[in-house]
Amino acid sequence: xxxxxxxxxxxxxxxxxxxxxxxxxxxxxxxxxxxxxxxxxxxxxxxxxxxxxxxxxxxxxxxxxxxxxxxxxxxxxxxxxxxxxxxxxxxxxxxxxxxxxxxxxxxxxxxxxxxxxxxxxxxxxx
Numbered sequence: 098x099x100x101x102x103x104x105x106x107x108x109x110x111x112x113x114x115x116x117x118x119x120x121x122x123x124x125x126x127x128x129x130x131x132x133x134x135x136x137x138x139x140x141x142x143x144x145x146x147x148x149x150x151x152x153x154x155x156x157x158x159x160x161x162x163x164x165x166x167x168x169x170x171x172x173x174x175x176x177x178x179x180x181x182x183x184x185x186x187x188x189x190x191x192x193x194x195x196x197x198x199x200x201x202x203x204x205x206x207x208x209x210x211x212x213x214x215x216x217x218x219x220x221x222x223x
Contacts (some may be wrong), residue, residue, distance in 0.1 A: 098123045098124055098212075099121055099122070099123045099124050099125060099127075099128060099195050099197075099211070099212045100121070100122045100123045100212075101119055101120070101121055101193045101195060101212055101213070101214035101215075102119070102120045102122075102214070102215075103117060103118065103119045103191070103192075103193050103214040103215060103216065103217040104117070104118050104119075104120075104217065105117040105118050105217065106191060106217030106218045106219045107218075107219070107220070108220045108221075108222065109183055109219070109220070109221055110221070110222070110223050111183060111184060111185060111221055111222075111223055112182060112183065113183050113221070114179070114180060114181045114182075114183065115180045115183065115219060116177055116178065116179050116180070117133065117177065117178040117180070117191055117193075117217060117219075118175055118176075118177050119131065119133070119175060119176045119177075119178075119193030119214055120173065120174060120175045121174045121175070121176075121195060122174065125174045127197040127198065128150065128174075128195050128196075128197050129149060129150060129196060129197050129198070129201040129202070130147060130148065130149040130150065130153075130195070130196045130197075130201050130202055130205050131147070131148065131150075131169065131176040131193065131194065131195050131196075131205075132144060132145075132146055132147030132148070132155070132167070132176075132193075132194050132196075132205050132206075132210070133145050133146045133147070133167065133176075133178045133191055133192065133193060133194070134191070134192045134194055134208070135187075135189035135190065135191045135192065135219075136189055136190050136192070136216075137186075137188060137189040137190075140189075142192070142208065143158065143160075144158065144206060144208070145157070145158060145160075145161050145165055145178070145191075146161070146165055146166075146167035146178055147167065147194075147205055147206060148167050148168075148169060148176070149202065150169070150171060153202075154167060155206055160186075161180075161187075164180065164181050164182045164183075165178060165179065165180050165181070166178070166179040166181075167179075176193065178191070180219070183219075183221045184221060185221045185222060186221075187219060187221050188219060188220050188221050188222070189219060190216040190217065190218050190219075191216065191217050191218075191219050192213050192214050192215075192216045192217075193213070193214035194210035194212065194213055194214070195210055195211055195212040196209075196210040196211050197211050198211070
């Protein structure tokens with residue numbers, strides 16, 4: 098089992114920045130990749146960023162490209178999502194996700210990770 102604890106969400110004005118963190122614990126030796134999804138009210142959950150423990154980074158969707166950056170600290174088993182130039186349309190619940198084992202990258206990128214975090218609310222509003 099892998100446990101995920103997210104932090105860093107909150108209320109920010111348009112143009113502002115936030116950094117989300119997701120710390121993994123438990124059977125972390127088996128984790129191959131981590132990522133971030135988001136889900137706005139009435140919309141499907143979408144991938145915003147993902148990377149592997151070895152350094153591969155998925156292409157960012159156009160909606161966040163150039164504004165969001167994923168990074169990780171292997172020593173702390175933590176993945177971060179730096180969000181800059183935030184827009185009201187970035188408002189959503191952000192979920193950390195972890196994939197391991199067979200086809201981990203394909204599954205992470207296609208909404209089928211092995212574990213989800215509890216989610217953290219990000220609200221961009223003036």
